[in-house]
Amino acid sequence: MKISDQYICNLLSSDNKQGMNLLFKKYFEPLVVWADTFLNDLDMSKDLVQDFFVKIWRKKIYKNWNPDKLPSYLHVSVKNLALNKLRKTDVLKHTEEIESVDRIYEEYQSNKEEIVQRIHDEIEKLPERGKEVVKCVYLRGMKYQEAADELGVSLSTVKTQLVRSLKTLRTNSEKLGDFFLLYFFSK
Structure with a gap:
């Protein structure tokens, strides 16, 4: 039996728990899948959607819902919650990255000449x-088109050569176990 959004909204407008149960049954899985497209974490997506349904019931957000716009409302709300969650997660991740970069910078500062020489040697x-x-783009800071013009080659040649060269440099850096080279060539 397919349950209409109109029926669900009617039940919810009279604070009937059955309306909430039907809403949950109908939309929980699709909203989890939707949230997961942003979060790439199924457990986090399930928690987010479940919390959303709890919030709907506790705050009586369902009052005066338009049944025709219900799917859109639910999907937009879950998308916004997922994006907010990502922002919060990214702030924490960013803080960890900053601390890591600070440590790397300190080590770089104490070994700067040696690291720069290793980079040049690998190039x-x-x-x-x-x-x-690589010299044009990375060491001289040229744009791809500028490098192509200076070297007398096409833009696609510059891009292809850069991809190949960086792949080689990364592979060599990994083999050497040289974190600084790997970090430099992964940017």
Whole structure:
């Protein structure tokens, strides 16, 4: 039996718990899937949607709902909650990243010349064209088009050479276990 949003809204408007139960049964799973598209964490998505339903009931948010707009309202609300959750999570993650970067910076400062020399040494090991592209883009700060113009090659050649060269540099950095090189070449 398919339950209409009109029927659910009618039950909810009279504070009937059955309306909330039907709303939950009809929309919980689709909203979890929707939240998961933003959060990429099924358990977090389930918790978020469950908390949303509790909030709906406790705060009587369901009063005066328009049945025609119910699916849109629910999906937009869950999307906003998921995005807010991501922002909060990202702030915590960002704080951890800042602390990590601070430690890296301190180590970098104490070994700056050696690290810069290792970067240059690894770039010098690249094939000629890749070396030129990496130097233009990374060491001289040129835009891809500027590098292409200076080297007399197409923009796509610059991009291709850069991808290949960075892949080689990352692989070599991993083999060497050199965190600074890996960090530099992963940006």
